[in-house]
Amino acid sequence: MPPGPHPSRPPRQPHARLAVVALAAAVLLATLVLTLPSPAGTPAPADALGSGDALGPGDALHAADRDTELAVQPDGDVTLRSGGRVVWHTGTAGHAGARLVQRPEGRLEVVAADGDVLWSTGTDAPGARTVVEPGLLRTLDGAGEQVWAATTDGPALRTAPADRVPTGGLLLPGESVTSGDGRVRLTVGEDGTFTLTSADGLAWAAPPAPAGAHATVTADGDVRLVAPDGTVAWSTGTAVPGARLVVKDHGRAYLVGRDGDAVWSTPSPPAERAPTVVGLPLPDPLPRPDGADDPGALARPDDPARPDGAAPGERAFSTVLSAAPPYVDPSSAAARAARDARAEGRDEDAALLDKAAAHVSARWLGPADTAAGVRAYADAARAAGRTPVLVAYAIPDRDCGSHSAGGFPTTGEYTAWVDDVAAGLAGADAVVVVEPDALLHLERCGDRDARLAALRHSVDAFVDAGAEVYLDAASSNSFGWSADALRDMALRLRAAGVDRAAGFAVNTANFQRTEHEAAYGRYLSALLGGAAFVVDTSRNGNGPLAGEDGTQWCNPPGRALGTRPGATGTGPHVANLWVKTVGLSDGTCHGGPPAGRFWVEYTLGLAERADW
Structure with missing residues (x-):
């Protein structure tokens, strides 16, 4: 039937029909308002x-x-x-x-x-x-x-992954994230601490912040510990937009970029080791690193040396490098490469290679070196008014047979060689770093007791020759930051004769930032009653490069020359040295030549990225 008035009813007037339609529309609108959810962002009421x-x-x-x-x-x-x-x-x-x-x-x-x-x-x-x-x-x-x-x-x-803090994410006081297996936990404490813990205890801690601080991964890729007043108490200092913070089962936390590369990480947890090598008493609890700047707090009880007017027992720190800077070898591989580049018209390359060569200042001694050769090197340094810096690197089972394998077959041959080269240094006022990685690998390769005896012999021989001797103590990254790890290294140093030496060296051939290694050194110094130490800054200008399996140590890309070598003039950290010979490859990784070979391209990169 076509629309129209019902035949049994009289037609409605137009105004009546309009009223009915309006009423129906109002009822329908009211029904929709009551039954439909509020639009997103405008719920009612506003709370x-x-x-x-x-x-x-x-x-x-x-x-x-x-x-x-x-x-x-x-x-x-x-x-x-x-x-x-x-x-x-x-x-x-x-x-x-x-x-x-x-x-x-x-x-x-x-x-x-x-x-x-x-x-x-x-x-x-x-x-x-x-x-x-x-x-x-x-x-x-x-x-x-x-x-x-x-x-x-x-x-x-x-329901999102619980092992990470994504870009823009927060960890508020009391919150934490865990590794996939739940055994490693990254926590922000109510007291302002930011720690990584595992079943073995504390694996890492940021410097403490005020109570109530929270952690965040900023949009530009920096991990920050932020105090309640909004000030940044600590940060990783990174800038990798889109990065996320991830906790791994093996006991480390990583800041990982969008491309999957780690740009920062906590240190490796200390490896399980055999019982301590000796049982000499050490301070307990571990002194705070800021207290280690106080010479009185570091004094050896049996060391009367002190500056005029100083309180009894106060330790005076000094180094021959204050009077005579490190000798720079004019015939180093970097210097030769610079001369070759200039002869070929590659002036920009030559300038960068000169930058590196100007501070190549440590000569590594191996089985082929003799007293005569060492004496000639020391005489050249004396003629230049500089201090010869040498590295003894010939101990049996060197580098556990890895990239830098070598050394003497027996301890007897090694000690005879030490006596010979030490005689060549007699009266030279040299600085000698003794056997990089020997204490780091103490429980991993060779005979432990024979190695400790060889190190003691080496320290004594070079000290008796008048040298300023530093035993290598690895780095904060390779050995670990925990109290147990630090005590372990202190015991190893003491067993190897550090009390007869000037002290110890840290970061040799490594990439850890100077401020981190100085803190590590101050801890060890305090445990050893005030031993001096030197930091290898040869290529730590950009710090370490972190990877999924830990810090990359073999020719990591993107690194830079570090602080130029020389005496620091303050505290137990007496000097920075370029112990690693800049430009020598760590091995065939990342396209490098065999270990110990000069690599021009890598050296150019180190020099170009240096901030000086």
Whole structure:
């Protein structure tokens, strides 16, 4: 039937029909308003998320006092702020476009842009709503009873990986992330500590911050420990946009870029070792590194040496390098390469190679060296008014037979060689670094007792020749930072004769930053009653390069020349040296020639990236 008036009713007047239509439209609109969920970002009231409501990126709810805010961050994390500080969050950063949804079934959830649930309260309370109150976030059922509340203990049911802090992510006081197997934990303490722990104890700790500090991975790729007042108490100093902080099962935390390369890591945990080599008493508890700057705190009880007017027992630190800087070998491989480049018209390369050659200052001694050759080198240094710096590197089982294998077959042959080259140094006022890595590898290769005896003989022979002797003590990265590891190295140094020497050397041929190695050295110095130490700065200008399996030690790309060698003039850290001969390859890794061969391209890179 065509539309029109019903045949049994009289026709309505036009104004009556309009009134009916208007009334029907009003009823329909009211019904839609009551039944449809509020648009994302505009829930009503402004302090609650009702059943079926959602908040999108950038949206927020506020408590009645306006001091507490629940907000969906652009990076996908949902934060509760009180007084301007984040007091709780979902831990779902790294998922741009995520929404916060109050499910009709009662669950409060963070949902990714692709629909995946990233976080959930897991509550079952149909018709529930979530309310923002001063300092609180609670989910209430239809009767107004609380079924869930946010706490400072971290996410409720986070389904994203729990072994990492993504770009933009936070770790609030009391929160932590764990490795995949759950045995390694990175934690921000209520007291401002930021630590990595495992079943073996403390593996790493950042310098402590004020209580209430939180950790964050910034969008530009820096890990920061931020005090409650907003100041940065500590950071990795990195800038790798999109990086994430990951905790690994093997006991380390890494900052990993988008390309999968690690740009920073905590040190390697100390390897399991045999019982300590000797049982000499050492200070306990371990002294703080800032206290190690006090010469009185480092004094050896049996060392009367002190400057005029100093208190009894105060240690005076000195080095021959203060009066005569290290001798630079004009015939080094870097110097020869610079001359060749200039002869070929490669002036820019020649200038960079000159930059490196100007500070090549340590001569490594192996089985082929003799007293006559050493004496000639020392005489050249004396004629130049400089100090000869030499490295004894010929101990049996050298480098455990790895890239730098070699040395003498027996301890007897080694000690005879030491006596010979030491005679060539008699009266030369030389600096001698004794056997890099020998103490690091003490429990890994060769005979331990024979090696300790050989090292003691070497120290005595060079000291008797008038040299300033430093036993190699590895590095903070290769040996470890724990109290047990430090005590272990201190015991090894003492067993090898460090009390007869001037002290010890750290970071030899390594890439650790000078400030880290100086702290490591101050700890060891304090344990040894005030031994002096030197730091190898030959190629640590850009610090180490971290990889998934630890710091890369073999020809890592992107490194730079470090601080120029010379006396420092303060405290037990008496000098920086270029112990490693700059330009010599560590091995065939990263396209390098065999270990000990000069590598022009790598040397150019080291010089070009130096900040001086």
